[in-house]
Amino acid sequence: MNKKVLCGAVCSALLLIGCSSSPKYIDPADSKSYTSMGLDYHDVEKAASDSVQSLLKSAYVKNLSRLSSPKVLMISDVINDTMQTIDTDQLTRKVTRDMRNSGKFVLTLAIGAKTDKSIKKARNTRDDDEFDQHTTIEKGTLKAPELSLSGKIVQKNTKVGSKQRTDYYFLLTLVNLKDGLVVWDDEVNIIKVGSNKSVSW
Template sequence: MKRWVMACCIGLGFYGCGGVKYIDPSAQGYVSAGLDFNDLARASSLSVDSLLQSAFVKRLGDEVQVLVISDFINDTMQKIDMNQIARRVARSLRESGKFALSVAMSGSGEREDVMIQRSHQARGNQDYRQSTTIAQGNLIAPSYSLSGKVVQRNSSVEGKQRVDYYFLLSLVDLKSGLVVWDHEVNISKIAPSSRSSSW
């Protein structure tokens, strides 16, 4: 009986009314000096909107362009999953119908799908029925490369801490090496120095 009571108490500690609750992602009442879900979602959305409304995309026509994710750099004092940010942006671009994402190659902002190369290594391997292997010349090379960077700069303003974040994205034409689009979203916060840890 005592063990059962103890188990119930432990369970209530995890699942009971201990102050744990869900937060509405759009709520403004819970703001930190660091980058949070709202900041990253807003910066990603503004950047995607900028690209899709750009003169460059309007000139593309109806043909879907193949995109590869290059390096996404975290230049902040926080641990940020840059792959998650890159995927969020790439997902929105895919859903627009203008771009397709290749994971046959990538920079630091994405993980290559290792099974692509491994499946191609089955070609010529007598352990595999060759009629089921992938023939040469089927991989589609990307036309554009998407890269990004998140930068943090801290400064002191009248005894408070100001934190400025810069969310930078650029798209490069891999054939010419030219930047065909870039965008910057600035996020600034100010908080009491004693409570404003942003890392």
């Protein structure tokens, strides 16, 4: 076999290997078969969904008057106490989105751990002569929050024989900012078992 033929065969083989290992799309509903010991999309979805269902069934929400205005909610700190890099926004936004969809709550980003910087910037235009002052936002229009949502995600690893057990705790708390009292809290547990060779970070 001459060098040109050999080179062509090698290139073809490398091309086939590259194609066979190319990524592919997975439907979220079918992606559980690719789960790991770490937290994934399904875990966050379950934690958020279970927490909101607990909240909506709570005595606090049931006692809210149908005629009263939706409660103004702010997002406080959600601590990631796991060995993984987790965007806690994914959890809090899913929870607050479902809360808003219930019609009982509205979310403010004017204050809290997740603020929208443009809210303050828009108000700074009041002192800028380059802006038509008739179009700037007047003072006293922001809605103060009545409730604060905070939480914590905890991870605990335990070896059980040849297996590794990883427990995750999703803790969420809703506080009345007027009196500081907890009006609702919930804990969702997710437990995974795998090989000791598996890693959860």
